[in-house]
Structures are given as C-alpha cells and as structure tokens.
Amino acid sequence: MILTANNLSCRRGGRLIFRDISFRVASGSALVITGDNGAGKSSLIAMIAGLLPPAGGDITLSNDQERAPGELIGLMAHRDGLKPSLTVQENLSWARRLLGASATGIGEALEAVGLSHAMDMPVEHLSAGQRRRVSLARLLTCSRPVWLMDEPAGALDQRSIRGLTALMQRHLAGGGMIIAATHQPLGLDNALTLHLAPPAIDAGDEEPFWEDDDCEDELLMGYAPARAAP
Numbered sequence: 001m002i003l004t005a006n007n008l009s010c011r012r013g014g015r016l017i018f019r020d021i022s023f024r025v026a027s028g029s030a031l032v033i034t035g036d037n038g039a040g041k042s043s044l045i046a047m048i049a050g051l052l053p054p055a056g057g058d059i060t061l062s063n064d065q066e067r068a069p070g071e072l073i074g075l076m077a078h079r080d081g082l083k084p085s086l087t088v089q090e091n092l093s094w095a096r097r098l099l100g101a102s103a104t105g106i107g108e109a110l111e112a113v114g115l116s117h118a119m120d121m122p123v124e125h126l127s128a129g130q131r132r133r134v135s136l137a138r139l140l141t142c143s144r145p146v147w148l149m150d151e152p153a154g155a156l157d158q159r160s161i162r163g164l165t166a167l168m169q170r171h172l173a174g175g176g177m178i179i180a181a182t183h184q185p186l187g188l189d190n191a192l193t194l195h196l197a198p199p200a201i202d203a204g205d206e207e208p209f210w211e212d213d214d215c216e217d218e219l220l221m222g223y224a225p226a227r228a229a230p
C-alpha cells in the first residue's frame with residue numbers, strides 16, 4: 001500500500017487552514033502530524049479518511065488487495081463512536097461485523113490494552129483513558145491495515161502511552177500503515193513528521209463564511225466510509 005497526498009489545501013469556515021501539503025507513506029511506515037491548536041491536524045485526518053473534501057489537491061491509496069481504499073482505513077477519531085450502553089465486548093463485536101474481523105480476537109485485543117477485566121462493562125462506566133484504550137482495541141481486532149489516529153495518546157497515562165507505542169510499532173512491523181496527529185511525542189522509530197504551520201495569507205484567501213460540518217455524522221461513527229479508488 002502507498003498513500004500519496006499531492007498539494008492538499010484545506011479551507012474551513014471560509015478560512016485557508018493549510019495549503020500545498022504533499023507526502024507519501026508506504027506500508028510499514030508512519031507519518032506523525034504535529035502543529036499548534038487549529039493548525040488543521042484533525043482536518044487532514046478527516047480528509048485522508050474521506051470525510052472532508054480537500055479544497056485543492058488529491059489523495060490516493062494504492063494497494064494490491066481486492067479491497068476498496070475506504071475498506072482499508074480504520075479511524076481512531078476524537079469522538080470514538082462507541083455505544084455507551086453496550087458493553088465493551090458488544091461494541092467490539094459490532095465493529096468486527098461492520099469493519100471486518102482481524103486475526104486478533106476481542107479477548108486478545110483487550111488483553112493487549114490492559115482491559116480484560118472490563119469486557120462486560122458498559123462503555124458508559126469507563127474512564128476517558130479506558131475508552132481510548134477500547135478504541136485502540138477496536139483497531140487491533142478489526143481488519144483495517146491503515147490506522148488514522150487523531151490524538152491517540154489523549155487521556156492516556158505514561159504507562160498506557162508506552163503500551164500504545166508498542167502496539168503501533170507492532171502494527172507497522174506487520175506491514176500496516178499509521179498516520180497519527182499528536183501533541184505528544186509517540187516515540188515511534190523511523191516515523192516521518194509533518195509539521196503543519198499557518199499559511200501566509202494572500203489577497204483573495206478570505207472567502208464568504210460557510211459551514212462545512214457535513215461530515216459530522218460520519219465522525220461520530222468513528223470510522224470512514226469507502227472512498228473511491230483513483
């Protein structure tokens with residue numbers, strides 16, 4: 001798999017957030033996106049997930065599998081899309097049915113994130129960090145080789161961040177791909193870094209105000225729909 005972004009631009013609320021962003025990420029590699037609050041990290045993740053159309057440029061995900069690019073992507077978004085009244089196990093079983101099951105079973109995935117004891121708990125009883133770890137378990141137990149992760153270390157304690165890094169490294173070693181937006185160092189070996197900085201404003205960049213929250217429902221679901229192959 002190779003994910004290529006060419007000259008991407010992003011506008012939100014009529015404002016230019018970033019422009020002319022290009023990168024290429026191959027299987028087994030990670031791209032770490034950094035930048036200040038509002039730099040456009042979540043917007044870029046949403047674009048790659050197919051939830052937000054670029055204002056310019058394009059993204060392609062080529063692969064030699066018989067799966068549409070959108071079926072390769074697993075999204076760990078700010079909003080986790082977990083169903084609060086369902087148990088952890090029920091949430092993960094539902095995700096496996098919807099997204100495809102990986103060879104890692106639910107029990108194994110929960111053990112990997114240190115949540116074996118919480119399998120039968122409703123998600124609404126979990127702490128913020130535990131919910132984050134359920135989202136990570138969902139990536140492990142679903143068959144989506146491209147992990148798009150928005151603040152994966154958010155709400156995690158230092159020990160859990162070390163566990164997260166180890167699981168991310170394992171995913172890369174198995175031929176997966178990771179694109180992660182973060183404010184915290186993740187400690188990944190050999191990751192490419194993309195730092196988003198505010199663009200210089202040219203005359204004509206200011207456009208009439210418009211809202212672009214069409215993707216909100218999909219973001220709530222926490223996972224990307226299929227996106228057309230190039």
Ligand SMILES: Nc1ncnc2c1ncn2[C@@H]1O[C@H](COP(=O)(O)OP(=O)(O)OP(=O)(O)O)[C@@H](O)[C@H]1O
Nearest residue numbers: 012013017036037038039040041042043211212213
């Ligand atoms: N639906 C929307 N309508 C209008 N503007 C939006 C919308 N969503 C985001 N924005 C704006 O786009 C800009 C980039 O937001 P984004 O969430 O991508 O930044 P970020 O780098 O992820 O920030 P943070 O580090 O705070 O998470 C911000 O100025 C934000 O206010």
